[in-house]
Amino acid sequence: VQLQASGGGLVQAGGSLRLSCAASGRTFSISQMAWFRQAPGKEREFVATISWGGSNALYEDSMKGRFIISRDNVKNTVYLQMNSLEPEDTAVYYCAAGTQMILARTQARYEYWGQGTQVTVSS
Numbered sequence: 001v002q003l004q005a006s007g008g009g010l011v012q013a014g015g016s017l018r019l020s021c022a023a024s025g026r027t028f029s030i031s032q033m034a035w036f037r038q039a040p041g042k043e044r045e046f047v048a049t050i051s052w053g054g055s056n057a058l059y060e061d062s063m064k065g066r067f068i069i070s071r072d073n074v075k076n077t078v079y080l081q082m083n084s085l086e087p088e089d090t091a092v093y094y095c096a097a098g099t100q101m102i103l104a105r106t107q108a109r110y111e112y113w114g115q116g117t118q119v120t121v122s123s
Helices: none
Strands: 002-006 009-012 017-024 032-038 045-051 057-059 067-072 077-082 091-098 117-122
Touching: 002 091, 017 032, 017 091, 017 117, 032 067, 032 077, 045 067, 045 077, 057 067
Parallel strands: 009 117
Antiparallel strands: 002 017, 017 077, 032 045, 032 091, 045 057, 067 077, 091 117
């Protein structure tokens, strides 16, 4: 499975961005797709994940209500709609795909990773 993330950029605080992650290859093996992020000098952290065959989603508590994860199975793409962005949201955002059914927050549960897309929120 190959993952290609896009949609990052520079946005002012309070603005919005939508990230996309297109999956290719053995996509039939995917059970969930997620977004993680890594801010400068910090560890990579979980943002949200969504089941590939259903509608279940799981969010990091601090992002719930501002970020919305969705997927398009026809396009094999997962999206992250980010609203009310804050400077603290500045990070490289990574998409990941996992083959396990149970929605997971831990990086080790995801076998495939995209290259990351930079999001910068100015104050």
